[in-house]
Amino acid sequence: MIGHVSIGASIYHLLSYVLEDKKELSEEKKLALAASDHLQHSERAEVLEYNKCFGNKYELTEQFKDVSKLSSRIEKTMLHLSLRLAPGEQLTKAQLTDMGRACAKAFGVADHQYICVLHKDTKEQHIHVAANRVGFDGKVATDSNSYKRMAELCRKLEKQCGLQQVLSPRKFLSATDRQLPRHDSRKEKLKADIQQTLKQTSSYPAFEKQMKGLGYKILKGRGISFVDDKKVKFKGSEVGFSLTKIERILSLQQQLDAKRASQKNERLDDSATRTNNFKSAKSQQFNHETSFESVEKQITGLLGQLLTPEYTSDYRDPELIRQPKKKRKPGMRH
Structure with missing residues (x-):
């Protein structure tokens, strides 16, 4: 059994994902896939249990939002857990429901x-x-120690249900899939590709075109996400490049390009003026160049700062890190 755990901020998008079919598949494609692999691609999701909630994705979203407002100290209020059995193994719906409950209990959301x-x-x-x-x-x-807790839960459930013990999740991957980069490697590659592309472009259309040329599909809305050639999706913010940051960098690149174009035109004008008044033109050229270099240095400095991604693979929500309290020695007064 392979387990996965993640947290996120969008209630609606997570609920939509778990309750609906894959959005990239048309009805014709779903029928074609079902005929070829004998799986259920249309109406693929079956709710096994509602716990302290009910309704469709819209009703559920409102209910989750209402309760989320009880805490203002975290942004990522959603917990996403998944369990996948090894090939050839099959459990009843009742057993799968019990597994879901065990997951919720292990991650402290059994009463949520x-x-x-x-x-x-x-x-x-x-x-x-x-x-x-x-x-x-x-x-x-x-969500601390989430991967360790998930691994321990999987081993426990495997023993309880008489399933194969998957000591390494990659054990059940095909030889080809084993050669694929791990999740974090994909993030690092995406981060490097975005960084390099931003250095070479100064407009969003050019940025998107170049990223598509590198094999990424771009999903742009309030934020931005990237889907690589193996259909693995990452939000830009996960690798330190949110949509706001990308747009800011491109805006600065445009300013820098405009300044350089202006400087080039001024040099041409100065060259023409120099034939009439050499000393005055030379002084004017020096002032222009000094002003341009100052502005260029400021913009380049800002670009350098922005092109350093904020993402770190070992990030932990600071709100969830509790500082241990110092024990008072006996007899000490408050």
Whole structure:
């Protein structure tokens, strides 16, 4: 069994993902895939359990939002858990529901709002748990040591259900898939590609065209996401380049290009003036160049700062890091 855990800020998008079919597939494509692989691509999601919530994605989103407001100290209020069985293994819906409950309990959201959903569009059975990290008491479920907890949970469930013990998730991948970069390697590659492209472009259309040339699909809305050639999706903010930051960098690049073009024109004008008044033209040229170099230095400095991504792979929400309290010695007064 392979487990996955992540947190996010968008309630609606997570609920949409677990409750709906893949958006990139048309109805014709779903039918064609179903005929070829004998899987269920249309209406792929079946809700196994609603816990302290109910309704469709819109109703669920409003309910989750209302409870999320009980805590103002975190932005990423959604917890996404998934479990995928090894090839050839099969469990009943009741067993899968119990697994979903075990997941919720292991991550401290058993009494929170969550839904457990079975997806039927893959050969291996797999479930998703979309949970609110904020409880009805306003307390937030921590995500510390999440990968370790998920690994321990998988090993425990494998023993309980008599499943194969997957000591390494990559064990059940094909030989080709094993050669693919790991998740973090993909992030590093995307980060480097964005960084290099931003250095070479000064407009959003040019940036998007060059990123597409590198094999990425761009999803732009309020934010920006990148999908690589293996359909792995990352938000720009995950690698330190949010849409706001990208637009800011491109704006500065445009300013720098405009300044350089202006400087070039001024040099041409100065050259023409120099034939009439050499000393005056030379003094004017020096002042222009000094002014340009000062502005160029400022813009280049800002660009350098912005092109350094904020992403770090070991990021932890500072709000979730509790400082240990110092123990008072006996007899000490307040």
